[in-house]
Amino acid sequence: MKITLHQIAHARSGDKGAHSNVGLMFTSQELYEWAKINISTSVIKQHFKSIAKGEILRYEMDNLLALNFILGDSLGGGGSESLINDAQGKTHGQALLLMEVDLPDNLSQFVSSK
Amino acid sequence: MSNIIRIGNGQGFWGDSIDAPVRLAKDGPLDYLTLDYLAEVTLSIMQRQKLKNPNTGYARDFLDLVERILPEISDKGVKVITNAGGVNPQSCRSELIQLAKNSGKEIKIGVIQGDDIFPTLAELRKKGVSFENMDTGADFDSIMDKVYSANVYINSSTISEALDKGAQIVLAGRVSDPGLALGPCIYEFGWKDQDYDLLAAGTLAGHITECGAQCTGGNYSRWQDVPNLADVGYPIIEMQPSGEFHITKHENSGGLISRETIGEQVLYEMGDPNHYISPDVCVDFTSFNINDLGGNKVSISNVAGLPPTDSYKVSISYFAGYKASGQLTVSGPNAYEKAQLTAEIIWKRLKNTGVTFEDTSTEYLGLSSCHGEINAFPSQINEVVLRLGVKDSDKNKVNRFGKELAPVITSGPPGITGFSGGRPKAQEIIAYWPALIPKQLVHTSVDVV
Numbered sequence: 001m002k003i004t005l006h007q008i009a010h011a012r013s014g015d016k017g018a019h020s021n022v023g024l025m026f027t028s029q030e031l032y033e034w035a036k037i038n039i040s041t042s043v044i045k046q047h048f049k050s051i052a053k054g055e056i057l058r059y060e061m062d063n064l065l066a067l068n069f070i071l072g073d074s075l076g077g078g079g080s081e082s083l084i085n086d087a088q089g090k091t092h093g094q095a096l097l098l099m100e101v102d103l104p105d106n107l108s109q110f111v112s113s114k
Numbered sequence: 115m116s117n118i119i120r121i122g123n124g125q126g127f128w129g130d131s132i133d134a135p136v137r138l139a140k141d142g143p144l145d146y147l148t149l150d151y152l153a154e155v156t157l158s159i160m161q162r163q164k165l166k167n168p169n170t171g172y173a174r175d176f177l178d179l180v181e182r183i184l185p186e187i188s189d190k191g192v193k194v195i196t197n198a199g200g201v202n203p204q205s206c207r208s209e210l211i212q213l214a215k216n217s218g219k220e221i222k223i224g225v226i227q228g229d230d231i232f233p234t235l236a237e238l239r240k241k242g243v244s245f246e247n248m249d250t251g252a253d254f255d256s257i258m259d260k261v262y263s264a265n266v267y268i269n270s271s272t273i274s275e276a277l278d279k280g281a282q283i284v285l286a287g288r289v290s291d292p293g294l295a296l297g298p299c300i301y302e303f304g305w306k307d308q309d310y311d312l313l314a315a316g317t318l319a320g321h322i323t324e325c326g327a328q329c330t331g332g333n334y335s336r337w338q339d340v341p342n343l344a345d346v347g348y349p350i351i352e353m354q355p356s357g358e359f360h361i362t363k364h365e366n367s368g369g370l371i372s373r374e375t376i377g378e379q380v381l382y383e384m385g386d387p388n389h390y391i392s393p394d395v396c397v398d399f400t401s402f403n404i405n406d407l408g409g410n411k412v413s414i415s416n417v418a419g420l421p422p423t424d425s426y427k428v429s430i431s432y433f434a435g436y437k438a439s440g441q442l443t444v445s446g447p448n449a450y451e452k453a454q455l456t457a458e459i460i461w462k463r464l465k466n467t468g469v470t471f472e473d474t475s476t477e478y479l480g481l482s483s484c485h486g487e488i489n490a491f492p493s494q495i496n497e498v499v500l501r502l503g504v505k506d507s508d509k510n511k512v513n514r515f516g517k518e519l520a521p522v523i524t525s526g527p528p529g530i531t532g533f534s535g536g537r538p539k540a541q542e543i544i545a546y547w548p549a550l551i552p553k554q555l556v557h558t559s560v561d562v563v
Binding site: 006009010011012013014015016017018021023025027047048049050051059060061062063064065066068070076077079080081083084085086091093094095097098099114 | 154155249333334335336338373374377378379380381382383384385386387388399400401402403404434437439473474475477479483484485486487488489501503504505543544545546548
């Protein structure tokens with residue numbers, strides 16, 4: 001089934017120098033295991049191609065059922081030097097939750113309608 | 115040794131709610147109140163205030179707060195840990211002592227010093243500290259004559275030392291943000307420098323609460339589920355000597371504490387979760403167990419720590435030119451096309467007068483300015499805010515930009531408004547330069563009066 005990530009995940013983002021980080025967290029082990037396989041750096045790079053100009057890094061946090069991504073060079077220089085509206089990447093988490101994904105039907109019980 | 119201590123954070127950044135710390139101190143049981151007033155470039159503003167007037171250079175908002183919670187500090191015994199001292203904690207203390215005296219109270223105040231290395235930068239360079247940019251590797255020589263401030267993130271045992279000497283208020287400059295919460299744990303429970311797991315637990319607790327309401331329902335993905343954000347409670351750590359802790363908030367306050375609100379905040383500004391480096395310890399954020407106890411209480415246990423590195427991080431700020439930005443609202447039929455033409459007109463007029471810039475930005479707020487091509491282009495746009503920005507080392511050019519926005523209201527396409535607040539003026543860009551310094555070259559001191 002086609003859904004957007006906001007129906008199955010939580011996200012929060014902030015700045016790390018000229019880069020931003022986006023944490024993506026799940027509420028069930030099953031969704032997290034699916035995400036570990038399917039939300040790869042290449043998927044993230046494609047999704048954020050108009051925002052992140054640099055390298056994408058990815059870390060797994062099994063204890064929190066979460067993935068952490070670093071979006072390289074995504075802030076127009078970062079900090080006080082950047083001219084862009086979201087110079088701290090505060091909204092990049094919400095941008096990730098806009099991603100459309102194809103979720104196996106056996107995980108449909110975890111999908112929120114909100 | 116205490117059994118459990120309650121540490122509330124009432125200030126996530128300079129400019130956070132002025133009422134939140136008062137409510138933390140008054141609306142329920144609390145042992146410690148932590149308050150973060152310093153952003154990465156705040157110290158540069160304070161350093162320059164101090165150059166003009168040697169009695170300034172700290173967060174004046176903090177004086178107003180102490181006035182409001184003086185009975186809780188002096189009579190109820192709530193202790194306050196803050197970085198409000200900025201680059202002049204001594205003057206801040208003098209003001210506080212006077213303020214308390216005026217109310218017939220006497221309070222003991224600790225001052226932590228040694229983080230401000232701005233006066234000794236040249237000396238430290240001679241001793242071989244490169245201060246190269248730890249993110250980019252850039253050479254410090256390129257900014258050396260433009261530095262406004264340089265402060266070391268010092269360790270949290272300084273806070274413990276001040277408490278041990280009887281301080282009711284601890285005034286620091288640049289300590290680590292999580293250290294504000296770790297300091298009282300070290301003091302109360304007698305945690306040692308090599309108790310890495312315990313120091314990691316205190317650091318994680320401080321990391322979760324350091325942004326105030328961001329762990330109690332603010333900025334939360336499932337915002338629909340959060341009750342009464344208008345009355346949001348700020349976070350409280352209930353720390354045990356074993357390093358196991360709860361995050362909670364005062365009863366009857368708004369907001370939400372759950373595995374998910376805490377988990378989101380754990381991820382905030384996270385780099386490599388296996389090695390979260392603080393001045394005191396390296397924390398393994400993939401180690402701990404998190405358990406939602408219900409009733410706005412979350413338990414965290416089994417946090418693992420590793421030895422700290424042999425250097426401290428230095429936060430350096432420097433002058434990096436000027437910038438300005440301005441906005442115009444463009445409405446009506448073909449709003450986006452008209453906004454594009456408006457931008458083109460403004461940039462062309464500036465170019466025609468011979469003014470170009472080192473960097474410019476053109477954004478359409480309301481139209482994918484935050485999320486770029488991730489959004490599909492909408493079928494209908496009824497208005498859009500055009501936001502233009504410039505950056506240059508020449509202040510006059512940046513101010514010239516500010517004069518080119520208003521004319522387009524009468525000399526551009528129709529339906530433009532929203533030009534208020536006057537012409538955008540050149541603002542100094544104070545840029546951030548992170549570096550490292552060997553720990554043995556940093557000398558801290560603590561005194562309590």
